[in-house]
Amino acid sequence: MADWYVKHLGATVARAGGAPQHGRFMKVGGVLFEIYNNPAVTMPDYAKFDVMQLHLAFSSENLKADRDRLVQAGARVAVDIYATAEGDEIMMLRDPWNVPIQFVKRKEPMF
Numbered sequence: 001m002a003d004w005y006v007k008h009l010g011a012t013v014a015r016a017g018g019a020p021q022h023g024r025f026m027k028v029g030g031v032l033f034e035i036y037n038n039p040a041v042t043m044p045d046y047a048k049f050d051v052m053q054l055h056l057a058f059s060s061e062n063l064k065a066d067r068d069r070l071v072q073a074g075a076r077v078a079v080d081i082y083a084t085a086e087g088d089e090i091m092m093l094r095d096p097w098n099v100p101i102q103f104v105k106r107k108e109p110m111f
Contacts, residue, residue, distance in 0.1 A: 001035050001095075001097055002026060002035050004073070004074070004095065004096060005026055005028075005035075005095075006026075007073070008069070008070055008073045008075075009028065009058065009101075010028065011027060011028045012026070012027045012028075013025070013026060013027075014026065014027040014032060017036070021036040021037050022036060023035070023036035023037075024036065028058070029111075033056070045098075046094070046097060046098035046100070047094070047098040049098075049100060051078045051079060051094075051102070053100075054099075054100060055092065055099075055100035055101060055102045056100070056101050056102070057102040057103075058101065058103050058104070059103075059104060059105070059106070059109075059111070060103040060104065060105050061105060062105075063081045063089055063090075063103055063105055064081065067080075067081065067091055067093065067103070070093055070101075071093075073096075074096040075093045075094060075096065075101070076094050077091070077092075078092040078093055078094050079091060079092035086107060087107035088104055088105065088107050089104070089105040090102065090103070090104050090105075091103050
């Protein structure tokens with residue numbers, strides 16, 4: 001999973017651990033998130049999560065190109081590209097593990 005985020009979403013591995021958890025602290029911009037295996041707990045069924053209940057958000061300059069590229073890499077479209085009343089363009093994908101990922105092209109950039 002960490003390798004997919006590095007290859008397809010530009011994340012870097014800030015720190016990696018070995019067995020049994022194989023934890024990865026993933027860095028995207030100024031944000032860290034952790035991916036690891038914990039066999040003592042049940043993995044959430046991300047496919048059952050509404051995309052607005054939980055998602056990782058990424059900025060995109062070209063939603064269609066990102067959609068097509070990531071679908072080729074194993075993601076799937078949850079909500080295709082649409083525009084908000086404020087003029088933002090948004091789409092929701094699910095990574096190959098069904099974790100929701102939002103892509104936004106903001107009318108007024110937040111960064």
